[in-house]
Amino acid sequence: MNFVFSLLGLILGLTCSALVIILTLYRKTRIHFIWLFFNVVVAIWGFGAFFIGRATSPQEGIIAWRLSHIGVIFIAVLFFHTACILCDIESKLKKVILFAYLQGAFFLCLNATPLFISKTRIIFDSIYYNQSTGLFYPVFFFIWVVLVIWGHIELIRHYRIASGLKRNQILYFFTGMLVGFSGGTTNFFPMFKLDIFPFGNITIPIYCIIVTYAILKYRLMDIKLAITRVGIFILVYLFALGIPLFLGYKYNSWKLSTYLAIILASISSFAYDYLRRRAENILLHEQNRYQRALKDFSSTLIFIRDIEELSQKVVIKIMDAVKLDFCAIYLKQDGVFSLRSKKAMNHPQLPSAIEGSSQFVNSFNNTNAPVLGDYLPRLENVRLGLVSPLFLNQNLYGFIVLGPKEKDALFTDTDIDAFSIVSNQTSLALSEIYYFNEFQKATEEKYKLLVEKERLQSAFEIAEAYRHELGNILNIISTSLGNLMFIGDTTPTKEEIEQTRKSINNNVKRGHKIFSAISEYNESSKLEPKEARLDELIKAAINDKEEDLSKNNISLKADIGENIALLANDNLISALRYFLEGAIGAIEYVNPKVRLIDIKLKSQDGLAELIISDTGGDATADKLYTGIGIERAKEGGILYFIARRIIFDHQGKLEMVSFDNGKGTSFLIKIPLKKV
Secondary structure, three states, X not given: OHHHXXXXXXXXXXXXXXXXXXXXXXXXXXXXXXXXXXXXXXHHHHHHHHHHHHOOOHHHHHHHHHHHHHHHHHHHHHHHHHHHHHOOOOOOOHHHHHHHHHHHHHHHHHOOOOOOEEEEEEEOOOEEEEEEEOOOHHHHHHHHHHHHHHHXXXXXXXXXXXXXXXXXXXXXXXXXXXXXXXXHHHHHOHHHOOOOOOHHHHHHHHHHHHHHHHHHHHOOOOOOOHHHXXXXXXXXXXXHHHHHHHXXXXXXXXXXXXXXXXXXXXXXXXXXXXXXXXXXXXXXXXXXXXHHHHHHHHOOHHHOOOHHHHHHHHHHHHHHHOOEOEEEEEEEEOOEEEEEEEEEOOOOOOOOEXXXXXXXXXXXXXXXXXXXXXXXOXXXXXXXXXXXXXXXXXXXXXXXXXXXXXXXXOOOHHHHHHHXXXXXXXXXXXXXXXXXXXXXHHXXXXXXXXXXXHHHHHHHHHHHHHHHHHHHHHHHHHHHHHHHOOEOOEOOOHHHHHHHHHHHHHHHHHHHHHHHHHHHHHHHOOOOOEEEEHHHHHHHHHHHOHHHHHHOOOEEEEEOOOOOEEEEOOOHHHHHHHHHHHHHHHHHHHOOOOOEEEEEEEEEOOEEEEEEEEOOOOOOHHHHOOHHHHOHHHXXXXXXXXXXXXXXXXXXXXXXXXXXXXXXXXXXXXXXXXXX
16 A cells, blocks of 8 residues: 555656646746646645655654645645636735735644644554644644635636636636545545545546646646747756766766766756757747737837828738738727727628627726737627737727637737737827827817917908008098189189099099909908919919009019919919019109019928019018008008918918118018928
8 A cells, every 4th residue: 555655646746846847947927836836835745645655664654744744735725826816816815815825834834843743653554644633733624625615616606707718727727626636635534533545646646637738728827838848858958867877877987977967967058048949939930020020010100190090000010910810900989999990811790899888898997918819708709819908098998809810829928918019009109199189189279269360460450451541542532522622713624623533533443453352352262272383373463464564664574483383272363463563553653763573483491482572662561561651652552461361371471671771672472382
């Protein structure tokens, strides 16, 4: 019997030691560490059982039992902690977990005293079994049983509500632990005077097989590369230790083999590290390629300023980089997550919208990291691979939904890290777009207010100009009519009557021109701008005023270039005519020696720059639009107001500069060119 007991203990110790090596070589998360220590304590119990079976005296039996209980004490604690993590209830039961570790530490201290295990006895003809438990052992056993039962109850409860991969993980972990504990608890029977041989020990290695299968098949601990690393580790150290042993045995030269073993052992770690990296690069070449591509792509998302463009580019890039069944983006709108973009290989029937209160959406309430699709409810029976949430102002704003990989390849931890970067950068880009749109709306509202203010200001200015101009017209008409009245025996001559008639007629025409200009501006300003060539508009305005230029003996120089395109209303040509009319009228009134109008047009820095200069005296800004300075050339001053308003309507600028000691004025007009 002692041989069977020793053999089962040795098998268990070696099996758990192998699992410890696998977990040690792999990059670990918290659950890896807990599961690693669980297998360490089970291995300690297994080796302790081996020494119990090999004990030849009561003293050796006591030592072996206390050694085995170093593991036994923490088996239930680490199992319970692992079950809590697997069921996502660790935070809810953190006080219970803390108590479990504290009581384990307490009983570990008592393990070296008779208060825990007092003495052994011969049982089953050859095994020094624990005969008498100490005062605190029943308390330990009670807590041990409670933790084991509680852990299994939590596994059953969460198995009922879990789905997909999570459900399979819980199933295999529960089954393996149930088998292991069912057999392992038979070791406690003889301690309580039930002399039944613990044949159940044979089931304990079976739990290792079940859980190992779950690790490989259902990623219970997510150790994809562990087998490769273990294989390389065994190969390297078999070579490093096997050659010296072979040479020492064959040639009976153990001194030489010892030196050789030291040398090979020194370089083995470097060889293992090199071979491991090479093997992982080969195995993960494709995965590393698309992960680098996704990370590089993520850095460009911040420059996108349109949600639709962002959604399409993210989906297309992911599908081009990773071989998936489909990829889609959902974004929140009015409490519902709507499908904004999708690309698929097999045309899955993804829902067009997901309710914000659905179980699927609620799965992201306590996480901001990508979640494997097997942990989530299905979307209309569509199998999911990975879902990355998108956040705006710390609120769930959407998610990137990925289908399964080609050939059902698994998503790894590094995949999750890569898609975390993509989702974070996408969330940041969405935030930038959101704030940019809000800023743009605020800017547009502010611009509208400024435009409205400018329109009102222009209306007041035009009204003032109109009042002044109309006052002059009415005053001239009134004066002319007064001259026609009989004063005493004086009777107006025929020439005086004709002169008065012409004056009244000219001022009526002048008033009509002002009314027509205002009416034309009001009608044309309502029309949508269209593409036009400014050089052609200037030529057309010059042709319209050619007769007036010739009649008043005014020279005109024009350097207007070609193909200067912009967006313009029909009233832009009217503004050009008003500038020419003002220049002609000013020259006629001032009557300078040099009667010249100079026009220059060029494009520079995205603007059309037009300069109209005349020798008709000073008309700088502080005089033209205020006071009597409105009467440049004694008529037509109001037309400058309308011309300026037209320039502003085209997002242009107008500047005026007097030159040659006030003998002339230049109007500098800048209007944005049409964007290509």
